[in-house]
Amino acid sequence: MISMEESDAAAVLRARSGDSQAFRLLVEHHSRNIFRLAYRMTGNEQDAEDVVQETFFKAFRQLNGFEERSNFSTWLYRIGVNCALDLLRKRRRHDEFQEPLEPDHGRGVFEADPHESTPDRLVFSIEVKRQVTQALERLSPMERSAFVLRHFEGMSIEEVGQVLGLQTSAAKHSIFRAVRKMRVALEPLMSSLR
Amino acid sequence: MKHLNEDQLILHYYGEAPDPAAIESHLFSCADCRAGFEGLRRVLAAANALQVPERRESYGSEVWQRLRPRLSERRRWDWKPTFHVSRWAWASLITAMLVAAFFLGRFWPRAEIPVAKLPPGQVRERILLASVADHLESSQRVLMEVVNASGNGSVDISQQQASAEDLVAANRLYRQSAERAGEAGMEGVLEELERILLEIAHSSSQLTSGELNEIRRRIDTQGILFKVRVIGDRVRERQKAAARELARRNL
Numbered sequence A: 001m002i003s004m005e006e007s008d009a010a011a012v013l014r015a016r017s018g019d020s021q022a023f024r025l026l027v028e029h030h031s032r033n034i035f036r037l038a039y040r041m042t043g044n045e046q047d048a049e050d051v052v053q054e055t056f057f058k059a060f061r062q063l064n065g066f067e068e069r070s071n072f073s074t075w076l077y078r079i080g081v082n083c084a085l086d087l088l089r090k091r092r093r094h095d096e097f098q099e100p101l102e103p104d105h106g107r108g109v110f111e112a113d114p115h116e117s118t119p120d121r122l123v124f125s126i127e128v129k130r131q132v133t134q135a136l137e138r139l140s141p142m143e144r145s146a147f148v149l150r151h152f153e154g155m156s157i158e159e160v161g162q163v164l165g166l167q168t169s170a171a172k173h174s175i176f177r178a179v180r181k182m183r184v185a186l187e188p189l190m191s192s193l194r
Numbered sequence B: 001m002k003h004l005n006e007d008q009l010i011l012h013y014y015g016e017a018p019d020p021a022a023i024e025s026h027l028f029s030c031a032d033c034r035a036g037f038e039g040l041r042r043v044l045a046a047a048n049a050l051q052v053p054e055r056r057e058s059y060g061s062e063v064w065q066r067l068r069p070r071l072s073e074r075r076r077w078d079w080k081p082t083f084h085v086s087r088w089a090w091a092s093l094i095t096a097m098l099v100a101a102f103f104l105g106r107f108w109p110r111a112e113i114p115v116a117k118l119p120p121g122q123v124r125e126r127i128l129l130a131s132v133a134d135h136l137e138s139s140q141r142v143l144m145e146v147v148n149a150s151g152n153g154s155v156d157i158s159q160q161q162a163s164a165e166d167l168v169a170a171n172r173l174y175r176q177s178a179e180r181a182g183e184a185g186m187e188g189v190l191e192e193l194e195r196i197l198l199e200i201a202h203s204s205s206q207l208t209s210g211e212l213n214e215i216r217r218r219i220d221t222q223g224i225l226f227k228v229r230v231i232g233d234r235v236r237e238r239q240k241a242a243a244r245e246l247a248r249r250n251l
Helices: A004-016 A020-042 A045-061 A072-095 A119-138 A141-152 A157-164 A168-191 B006-013 B020-029 B031-047 B059-077 B090-105 B115-147 B158-180 B184-201 B209-221 B224-250
Strands: B154-156 B206-208
Touching (some): A004 A020, A004 A072, A020 A072, A020 A141, A020 B059, A045 A072, A045 B059, A072 A141, A072 B158, A119 A168, A119 B031, A141 A157, A141 A168, A168 B006, A168 B031, B006 B020, B006 B031, B020 B031, B115 B184, B115 B209, B115 B224, B158 B184, B184 B224, B206 B209
Antiparallel strands (some): B154 B206
């Protein structure tokens, strides 16, 4: 049985020689993962869709620069993270000139979970999601990337460093800073549960 | 065993602590550390409340359908705006275009440009050359400060970190413009510079001598200071040439 890595490598070779169907296979294999990453990085569905498009567009442009001994998925994640960081930086600069959004009109994608049963739990669940979103938004772009890759994507710290182009120690410190900030932001709410 | 610090607890939570058995054993016997770890676990579990909207099975095909026209468009024009322009800070876009114009300007057939249009372009070119040169000088300064930093035990590089963080954003813009203009040499140096700046910006602000030596080693082995200096000198040369050309035309 051919592993995903092997089939990616074969598809990259074919795509480099101009086979658009091979690139299509790569897009189809990885779109959902890149969307998930992009959504967690940007916190916004439309931005995540833009990042997905931009990631594959750049991957197509840079396909000749991909080293065959590398892992295609790691390489693609690196492009995805860079696209999301570009967008976040531009958005941050843009937002400096904008009025702050009302919380409820903000990135309104973290809606109530219909499975939450009681009204109290429903309200609490919405509040947790709102505060997690705000806490993530307060992280620097690099802290957020490192946290998303380690916490949500389950990458090792070494892999996080590879994707972000950082030494392992720098990736580790970014994760430490991110977790500390998340803790400061969320601990009061979590303590209220006890 | 001493109390566990927060960094150790974080590594343990993610299964990356160097000696998990020792940590488990300490947590078993130390109520304070156990409470700290439980607090951390509660907070990180809450982060999982952030759910990602589901995508259909056919999502990959939908992405491909949207992407395909851009790929064939690129073959015809080799250029396409990224993201929706309406979402961009216009200032950034204009700056990027000006920087791209600066790099492309090197290859422009000057003799064919009407003389009346030259002065504004040359003024713009001089400004852009100056900003690229300033950026390279500032970057050199930060790298030199890190290379020469010293302290007892740990070294505070928080000021250099703040500078590096600012420089990364500008560097990214110049690098992307150099890439679009096909200036491979400039792009390569800016890419290496960006990695080092990122490394500095995202290290601990209090570096141990080992961590500082590691950054110094990377700066040295890549010869990045030398490369930035050479590129900076070339940009300054171009800046002077542009100034001379402008003075000549104004005579």
